[in-house]
Amino acid sequence: MTIPRTLIDKIWESRLIDSKPEGDLIYIDLHLFNEVTSPQAFEGLKLKDRKVRRPDLCMATADHDVPTGKHGLQVIDEIADKQLRFQQMYCKEFGIEHYPMSSSGNGIIHVLGPEKGLTQPGMTIVCGDSHTATHGAFGAIAFGIGTSQVEHVLATQTLRLSRPKTMSVTLVGTPHPDATAKDLALAVIRTLGTDGGTGHLIEFRGDAVRNLSMEGRMTLCNMAIEAGARSGLVAPDETTFAYLKGKERAPKGPLWDLAVDYWHSLATDPGAQFDKEIEIDITEVGPMVTWGVNPAQSVPVGSKIPALESFATKSEREAAVAALSYMGLEPGVSVSDIPIHTVFIGSCTNGRLEDLQAAAKVLEGRKISSSVRSLVVPGSASIKREAERLGIDKVFSEAGFEWRSPGCSMCVGMNGDIVPPGKHSTSTSNRNFEGRQGAGARTHLVSPETAAATAILGRIASPSDLPPINKKEGK
Amino acid sequence: MMEPVSIIKGSAYPLPRSNIDTDQILPAKWMKRVERTGYENGLFEIWRQDPSFITNDPERSQASIIVAGENFGCGSSRQHAVWALRDFGIRAIISSSIADIHRGNLPQEGIVPIELAQDVVELLLAATGVNPRVEIEINVTDRTVTCAEAGVFAMPFRIDNVSHFNLIHGYDPIDVTLTFEKSIETHESSRDPWLPQCSPEFV
Ligand code: SF4
Numbered sequence: 001m002t003i004p005r006t007l008i009d010k011i012w013e014s015r016l017i018d019s020k021p022e023g024d025l026i027y028i029d030l031h032l033f034n035e036v037t038s039p040q041a042f043e044g045l046k047l048k049d050r051k052v053r054r055p056d057l058c059m060a061t062a063d064h065d066v067p068t069g070k071h072g073l074q075v076i077d078e079i080a081d082k083q084l085r086f087q088q089m090y091c092k093e094f095g096i097e098h099y100p101m102s103s104s105g106n107g108i109i110h111v112l113g114p115e116k117g118l119t120q121p122g123m124t125i126v127c128g129d130s131h132t133a134t135h136g137a138f139g140a141i142a143f144g145i146g147t148s149q150v151e152h153v154l155a156t157q158t159l160r161l162s163r164p165k166t167m168s169v170t171l172v173g174t175p176h177p178d179a180t181a182k183d184l185a186l187a188v189i190r191t192l193g194t195d196g197g198t199g200h201l202i203e204f205r206g207d208a209v210r211n212l213s214m215e216g217r218m219t220l221c222n223m224a225i226e227a228g229a230r231s232g233l234v235a236p237d238e239t240t241f242a243y244l245k246g247k248e249r250a251p252k253g254p255l256w257d258l259a260v261d262y263w264h265s266l267a268t269d270p271g272a273q274f275d276k277e278i279e280i281d282i283t284e285v286g287p288m289v290t291w292g293v294n295p296a297q298s299v300p301v302g303s304k305i306p307a308l309e310s311f312a313t314k315s316e317r318e319a320a321v322a323a324l325s326y327m328g329l330e331p332g333v334s335v336s337d338i339p340i341h342t343v344f345i346g347s348c349t350n351g352r353l354e355d356l357q358a359a360a361k362v363l364e365g366r367k368i369s370s371s372v373r374s375l376v377v378p379g380s381a382s383i384k385r386e387a388e389r390l391g392i393d394k395v396f397s398e399a400g401f402e403w404r405s406p407g408c409s410m411c412v413g414m415n416g417d418i419v420p421p422g423k424h425s426t427s428t429s430n431r432n433f434e435g436r437q438g439a440g441a442r443t444h445l446v447s448p449e450t451a452a453a454t455a456i457l458g459r460i461a462s463p464s465d466l467p468p469i470n471k472k473e474g475k
Numbered sequence: 476m477m478e479p480v481s482i483i484k485g486s487a488y489p490l491p492r493s494n495i496d497t498d499q500i501l502p503a504k505w506m507k508r509v510e511r512t513g514y515e516n517g518l519f520e521i522w523r524q525d526p527s528f529i530t531n532d533p534e535r536s537q538a539s540i541i542v543a544g545e546n547f548g549c550g551s552s553r554q555h556a557v558w559a560l561r562d563f564g565i566r567a568i569i570s571s572s573i574a575d576i577h578r579g580n581l582p583q584e585g586i587v588p589i590e591l592a593q594d595v596v597e598l599l600l601a602a603t604g605v606n607p608r609v610e611i612e613i614n615v616t617d618r619t620v621t622c623a624e625a626g627v628f629a630m631p632f633r634i635d636n637v638s639h640f641n642l643i644h645g646y647d648p649i650d651v652t653l654t655f656e657k658s659i660e661t662h663e664s665s666r667d668p669w670l671p672q673c674s675p676e677f678v
Pocket residue numbers: 063064108109110129131347348349407408411412429430
């Protein structure tokens with residue numbers, strides 16, 4: 001009789017090359033690059049006169065530094081420009097598939113992998129970026145690494161790692177009908193805490209996870225890192241296969257059938273043991289918003305910032321005090337009273353077509369508040385084209401949003417898209433850290449739907465807070 | 476080849492805050508650089524503008540250890556944060572939990588990631604907080620921490636085996652892995668035929 005195994009065990013063991021007390025050597029199936037964390041790795045490789053072992057398993061894009069205003073716009077500064085040029089130079093030298101700024105295949109790295117069908121179940125995927133966790137939505141082990149490890153993978157296509165522990169997070173109950181994947185992600189992180197997943201890979205389970213689209217699963221897995229887990233996975237199923245079928249790099253013909261058979265076998269066996277098993281009741285979870293400076297500090301939209309006494313531990317209380325001081329807020333303040341200056345829709349968390357469609361649905365026939373600056377940044381050039389074909393860009397522009405070109409943009413503020421100091425933003429990105437969206441910027445993380453409703457009312461609100469559209473004025 | 480690390484002894488910067496993320500350790504604007512050195516001025520750049528911030532304490536100018544609240548180094552994977560710590564003269568981080576990616580990045584630059592129970596961390600925070608000259612001794616080989624003023628003696632710390640192995644030997648992990656060439660080739664010869672491939676021709 002074989003021992004029942006988890007999805008994570010199955011993938012790990014299938015890529016295991018060598019096992020020693022000091023760690024496992026595992027093979028990496030796909031190595032993704034942005035322009036920010038790889039130049040020093042390529043340089044290190046060259047200094048030692050080493051080669052890229054498998055350029056055919058590497059794909060690169062420029063996303064962090066790229067301006068999103070209009071194609072042809074100036075890169076923010078010389079250092080960013082140099083970084084972009086270095087990436088281009090190294091990719092050319094080593095024969096790596098590369099989507100430079102303004103090219104038709106460009107986009108955020110974690111949006112491109114799935115979109116091109118490069119992200120598939122059962123793979124090991126790494127990138128010098130913590131949100132590599134996104135690709136786990138396909139049932140892959142996908143995680144972020146540092147620049148030295150990028151160099152290691154370039155040279156050897158492997159990594160020596162301590163075997164991560166496994167954790168199952170099962171969502172039970174039925175969420176509120178207005179809940180999005182982002183709201184579930186925020187609720188999960190609030191329960192687990194910012195380091196609840198440290199040392200673990202999480203498999204997300206339960207009907208509420210199964211019912212999510214691939215886009216929703218990507219949003220959820222993307223944010224597993226915010227609970228400290230290196231990655232979050234969802235077992236591949238019919239939803240996964242339907243998404244992949246026909247994608248540029250997905251298997252074709254007889255290989256497709258072989259692959260699907262194998263992918264079916266990856267699901268966690270009944271009775272398999274995880275190192276840690278957690279159930280999270282998501283009954284009635286609806287739209288959520290963060291009030292602090294880490295993604296675990298959140299409340300339902302429409303409620304109040306918690307009283308300090310409500311925090312269980314001294315360190316949580318101290319963290320809340322520090323967070324509120326940075327945010328210029330106080331316990332007991334209703335989040336709906338926070339004046340919002342900037343609304344950002346985009347990022348590898350919520351910059352996919354489905355996210356843009358969801359926000360556009362809220363905006364259709366409405367105008368944003370005159371006090372709010374709103375921008376929408378599609379996750380990739382192909383999403384941008386598709387949205388334009390569907391006329392979604394018009395909905396955004398007519399409502400008063402700036403319709404931008406793809407990139408990370410205001411998620412990290414490296415390209416010059418920033419929130420002014422002291423101002424509050426609602427953002428569909430993944431990190432509300434101090435200064436993440438610009439020095440002194442005060443970020444509130446939300447779903448695309450909540451971001452759209454907030455832009456309309458100028459204060460944090462969900463679509464259900466919006467007055468009905470006046471038929472005479474509306475369409 | 477890096478210098479093997481066996482003993483680290485020095486005074487400390489106590490930073491009791493939890494969830495010190497890599498955006499605080501080194502703001503994103505520093506990530507635009509393509510160099511590997513010269514990051515010391517970016518370390519805690521925003522917090523350091525406050526003259527009372529701990530790294531501005533002249534009595535601690537020789538400190539080489541950071542004692543921090545839980546979940547140190549969470550967030551972005553940027554190794555630039557580690558370059559900033561290294562360039563500033565930091566040789567070890569002590570916390571009850573160091574975030575996974577950062578914990579793997581630290582030893583790449585010879586910085587020792589040390590995880591201890593929160594109550595021990597609090598003893599170290601308290602002792603180093605009141606007296607800037609208090610020294611902590613880390614025996615990396617034996618995986619223990621000693622700080623007499625904190626009442627901590629040869630306290631075992633957690634460190635993952637890969638990091639420990641590379642630190643105490645000073646090995647270049649790539650050189651070590653390259654000795655497994657045969658096994659890597661064997662794996663490559665039996666990869667599933669449907670796995671995707673990349674090529675500049677797709678662009
Ligand atoms: S969108 Fe944000 S989180 Fe995603 S890769 Fe870009 S900077 Fe990182």
